[in-house]
Amino acid sequence: MKISIIGAGFVGATTAQRIWEKNLGDVFLYDIVEDMPQGKALDMMESAPLLGVESKIVGTNRFEDCQNSDIFIITSGLARQPGMSRDDLLNRNAEIVSGIAENIQRFSQDSIIIVVSNPVDVLTYLMAYKTKFPKNRVMGMAGVLDSARFRYFIAEELGIAPQEVQAMVLGGHGDEMVPLSRFATVSGVGIEHFLPREKIDQLIKRTREGGAEIVKLLKKGSAYYAPSAAIMEMVESIVKDQKRLLPCSAWCEGQYGIHDQYVGVPVILGKNGIEKIVELPLTGKELGELQESARHLAANIAKLNLSHR
Numbered sequence: 001m002k003i004s005i006i007g008a009g010f011v012g013a014t015t016a017q018r019i020w021e022k023n024l025g026d027v028f029l030y031d032i033v034e035d036m037p038q039g040k041a042l043d044m045m046e047s048a049p050l051l052g053v054e055s056k057i058v059g060t061n062r063f064e065d066c067q068n069s070d071i072f073i074i075t076s077g078l079a080r081q082p083g084m085s086r087d088d089l090l091n092r093n094a095e096i097v098s099g100i101a102e103n104i105q106r107f108s109q110d111s112i113i114i115v116v117s118n119p120v121d122v123l124t125y126l127m128a129y130k131t132k133f134p135k136n137r138v139m140g141m142a143g144v145l146d147s148a149r150f151r152y153f154i155a156e157e158l159g160i161a162p163q164e165v166q167a168m169v170l171g172g173h174g175d176e177m178v179p180l181s182r183f184a185t186v187s188g189v190g191i192e193h194f195l196p197r198e199k200i201d202q203l204i205k206r207t208r209e210g211g212a213e214i215v216k217l218l219k220k221g222s223a224y225y226a227p228s229a230a231i232m233e234m235v236e237s238i239v240k241d242q243k244r245l246l247p248c249s250a251w252c253e254g255q256y257g258i259h260d261q262y263v264g265v266p267v268i269l270g271k272n273g274i275e276k277i278v279e280l281p282l283t284g285k286e287l288g289e290l291q292e293s294a295r296h297l298a299a300n301i302a303k304l305n306l307s308h309r
């Protein structure tokens, strides 16, 4: 497996480390900043004798080195600062993602692409539009992260092991995301058996604001430890063809009443990328929230002024 990470900043480098240490494949870490990805890759390779990692990690400023990757992970672009929304990054990051899409389109026709740069759902749309790749091979990472935050907040509140908590967050990666508390469980037991409604609502609000909470604490830039773990989970499901059920930004063609748009929905993730979108039996309220989130994304996609495909 050849896995290329475009953008060797906080998210890109941490993701490289996680993927490389798990031996999921050879990692190519690309950035436009001269020597920096090479320095980070060398630093990681020097830990190989201590960690026993067999795959290699290569830092580069030459996009050609990433040619014919099985998977591209796009983490290049600006991160938000306190007071900014993810949508404020749209114009600058759309330019960056467009350039990368052209490079991938030219040299790596068979790759799977995971977009991470924000605003992620809109930039995933842009990536699919520019590369013209089949939609099952272009996806965005957000739902796994948002769900992990929701799961952690529930576990922290109950004082129990985080891995016992399952939960899913759908919708766009923004204030309108849809944490589905009705499907949240502690080892299969609904969380409403453990927590009062007001507490669950507080945890939902904290999840929606989870990215901003970290931005506020860091004072410069945004989260990267949990995001990189979320990316790694998606990559592992693809590389090992695990067919896990994970929420990802996926191309909807009528599912959940959403048409021709990327939005966070549950998918089966395997060696072909998104193998299926799973339609959950949502209540009218949940479905309404998901469609409202999709409308917000559509308004931002319109700002890209793309001619219809």
Ligand SMILES: NC(=O)C1=CN([C@@H]2O[C@H](COP(=O)(O)OP(=O)(O)OC[C@H]3O[C@@H](n4cnc5c(N)ncnc54)[C@H](O)[C@@H]3O)[C@@H](O)[C@H]2O)C=CC1
Pocket: 006, 007, 008, 009, 010, 011, 012, 030, 031, 032, 033, 075, 076, 077, 078, 079, 080, 089, 093, 096, 099, 115, 116, 117, 118, 120, 141, 142, 145, 173, 221, 222, 223, 224, 227
């Ligand atoms: N989808 C999600 O859930 C999450 C998304 N993000 C997003 O990921 C992106 C990266 O965040 P960080 O790594 O913290 O930022 P960072 O500023 O640490 O790293 C960004 C890197 O991109 C590089 N870059 C800029 N233009 C490039 C180009 N044309 N080609 C290659 N590299 C280029 C920069 O040199 C820099 O090293 C941001 O847009 C952030 O909002 C971050 C966390 C979670």
Ligand SMILES: O=C([O-])CC(=O)C(=O)O
Pocket: 079, 080, 086, 118, 145, 173, 210, 211, 212, 214, 215, 222, 223, 227
């Ligand atoms: O909050 C941000 O800007 C970065 C991000 O998407 C997250 O951590 O959820």
